[in-house]
Amino acid sequence: MEMxxxxxxxxxxxxxxxxxxxxxxxxxxxxxxxxDQHMNLxxxxxxxxxxxxxxxxxxxxxxxxxxxxxxxxx
Amino acid sequence: MEMxxxxxxxxxxxxxxxxxxxxxxxxxxxxxxxxDQHMNLxxxxxxxxxxxxxxxxxxxxxxxxxxxxxxxxx
Amino acid sequence: MEMxxxxxxxxxxxxxxxxxxxxxxxxxxxxxxxxDQHMNLxxxxxxxxxxxxxxxxxxxxxxxxxxxxxxxxx
Amino acid sequence: MEMxxxxxxxxxxxxxxxxxxxxxxxxxxxxxxxxDQHMNLxxxxxxxxxxxxxxxxxxxxxxxxxxxxxxxxx
Amino acid sequence: MEMxxxxxxxxxxxxxxxxxxxxxxxxxxxxxxxxDQHMNLxxxxxxxxxxxxxxxxxxxxxxxxxxxxxxxxx
Amino acid sequence: MEMxxxxxxxxxxxxxxxxxxxxxxxxxxxxxxxxDQHMNLxxxxxxxxxxxxxxxxxxxxxxxxxxxxxxxxx
Amino acid sequence: MEMxxxxxxxxxxxxxxxxxxxxxxxxxxxxxxxxDQHMNLxxxxxxxxxxxxxxxxxxxxxxxxxxxxxxxxx
Numbered sequence: 001m002e003m004x005x006x007x008x009x010x011x012x013x014x015x016x017x018x019x020x021x022x023x024x025x026x027x028x029x030x031x032x033x034x035x036d037q038h039m040n041l042x043x044x045x046x047x048x049x050x051x052x053x054x055x056x057x058x059x060x061x062x063x064x065x066x067x068x069x070x071x072x073x074x
Numbered sequence: 075m076e077m078x079x080x081x082x083x084x085x086x087x088x089x090x091x092x093x094x095x096x097x098x099x100x101x102x103x104x105x106x107x108x109x110d111q112h113m114n115l116x117x118x119x120x121x122x123x124x125x126x127x128x129x130x131x132x133x134x135x136x137x138x139x140x141x142x143x144x145x146x147x148x
Numbered sequence: 149m150e151m152x153x154x155x156x157x158x159x160x161x162x163x164x165x166x167x168x169x170x171x172x173x174x175x176x177x178x179x180x181x182x183x184d185q186h187m188n189l190x191x192x193x194x195x196x197x198x199x200x201x202x203x204x205x206x207x208x209x210x211x212x213x214x215x216x217x218x219x220x221x222x
Numbered sequence: 223m224e225m226x227x228x229x230x231x232x233x234x235x236x237x238x239x240x241x242x243x244x245x246x247x248x249x250x251x252x253x254x255x256x257x258d259q260h261m262n263l264x265x266x267x268x269x270x271x272x273x274x275x276x277x278x279x280x281x282x283x284x285x286x287x288x289x290x291x292x293x294x295x296x
Numbered sequence: 297m298e299m300x301x302x303x304x305x306x307x308x309x310x311x312x313x314x315x316x317x318x319x320x321x322x323x324x325x326x327x328x329x330x331x332d333q334h335m336n337l338x339x340x341x342x343x344x345x346x347x348x349x350x351x352x353x354x355x356x357x358x359x360x361x362x363x364x365x366x367x368x369x370x
Numbered sequence: 371m372e373m374x375x376x377x378x379x380x381x382x383x384x385x386x387x388x389x390x391x392x393x394x395x396x397x398x399x400x401x402x403x404x405x406d407q408h409m410n411l412x413x414x415x416x417x418x419x420x421x422x423x424x425x426x427x428x429x430x431x432x433x434x435x436x437x438x439x440x441x442x443x444x
Numbered sequence: 445m446e447m448x449x450x451x452x453x454x455x456x457x458x459x460x461x462x463x464x465x466x467x468x469x470x471x472x473x474x475x476x477x478x479x480d481q482h483m484n485l486x487x488x489x490x491x492x493x494x495x496x497x498x499x500x501x502x503x504x505x506x507x508x509x510x511x512x513x514x515x516x517x518x
Contacts, residue, residue, distance in 0.1 A: 005255060006256060007258070009264050009282060010284060024143075035077070036077050039286055042079045060146060064144065068286050070283050072284070110155070116153045133221075137217070140214075183302070184299050209366050210368070227404020261410075291437050295430050320513075322513075330453065331450070338453050356516060360513060373478075373479070373481065379504060439470075
């Protein structure tokens with residue numbers, strides 16, 4: 001069962017705030033609204049943070065999993 | 075159902091304006107005209123923005139999903 | 149049907165001039181003569197443009213899809 | 223049997239502290255809570271270390287295997 | 297049929313001189329002796345060109361398709 | 371049979387010291403304890419070497435094959 | 445048959461000296477002892493050459509195909 005753990009933890013994070021760290025130094029803080037097996041993510045009310053500075057807020061962002069380094073649930 | 079969410083959100087964005095952020099600092103703002111499971115996108119009336127400066131407008135652009143960081147529907 | 153849109157738009161661009169933007173700053177302007185599902189492309193009478201400067205013309209170029217950022221039909 | 227060894231060693235490390243070294247110079251020290259065949263990992267009580275300096279602690283982190291260089295169990 | 301065009305054009309280039317442009321700035325000019333579906337290539341009498349300067353000639357070179365940007369038949 | 375040679379040579383190196391050269395300039399010297407078809411490796415008593423300088427020793431390291439350049443058995 | 449040519453040429457090079465050019469500027473000169481379909485290679489008596497300077501000799505090296513740019517048989 002631990003073999004499915006990464007997606008299970010994503011599942012348990014649905015509708016909760018998460019921090020997503022991306023390649024290239026970007027971060028997003030938002031509510032996890034969906035995901036798929038590639039770790040493509042849908043975030044709601046997502047704040048974009050570049051080098052620790054807030055850059056803007058998006059109602060909805062579809063993040064390509066390819067660029068994700070880690071996801072931290074609350 | 076959340077496992078399909080990223081493509082569902084793309085589907086719901088058809089014929090609406092989206093912002094597409096690309097690896098290498100390019101952005102496109104245009105109307106989403108189509109997509110596939112690799113997140114290859116077709117944009118209409120797409121404005122190319124490099125480092126926050128508008129660089130030109132394309133009637134149609136086929137963007138390779140490989141280069142997409144995120145897509146933000148309106 | 150929108151799921152097939154990117155390849156459909158390529159299909160509709162056959163025998164028409166396209167602009168192909170590549171990773172690393174190269175561009176090609178030529179007539180689309182063929183393509184496959186990886187977005188490998190065949191261009192005829194293709195002008196190579198590096199950093200906005202024309203560098204030469206090729207009768208035929210087979211471009212590996214891997215390097216394509218976007219394709220813009222006329 | 224040695225062909226399955228890398229995942230077996232991960233399995234034996236469940237609920238134990240591990241050091242995870244990432245592309246780009248980040249490290250995580252935390253308790254391994256799960257993994258999958260892509261080496262996506264779930265860490266608990268994970269300390270983030272950048273260039274040998276501690277940067278913060280996360281209750282839970284889902285690390286994308288793509289970015290992992292090595293994992294060292296205790 | 298245009299879906300197979302890139303490999304068809306390669307096929308028609310067998311035993312003819314081609315120019316192969318590689319990631320990292322290398323080029324090869326040689327006679328195409330073979331290829332596969334990954335665009336791995338075999339070139340005969342291949343001249344290596346780095347930043348427009350000839351660097352040497354190889355009787356036979358097996359080029360990994362992964363590194364190919366484009367192939368231009370005569 | 372030569373088609374299986376790379377994994378055979380790995381197999382024959384089990385329980386023997388190997389040198390593993392990694393992308394980014396790291397090396398590991400340790401005893402090969404396991405491997406899989408992706409060239410994920412398990413090393414025991416592994417010394418980490420960065421730019422020719424020893425940096426530490428790990429009882430066990432699971433190295434992701436993705437980062438391996440070459441493996442040299444004794 | 446030309447579709448299989450790259451691996452055929454590798455096969456014909458078994459037990460012969462080859463030059464292997466790698467991403468990152470490394471080269472190996474050695475006797476080809478084996479290969480697989482990913483172009484993973486086994487070299488015997490392999491001399492490592494970095495920026496045209498010999499750096500050492502390995503009895504056996506397993507090179508991951510991922511890093512190969514080209515292979516030149518004698």
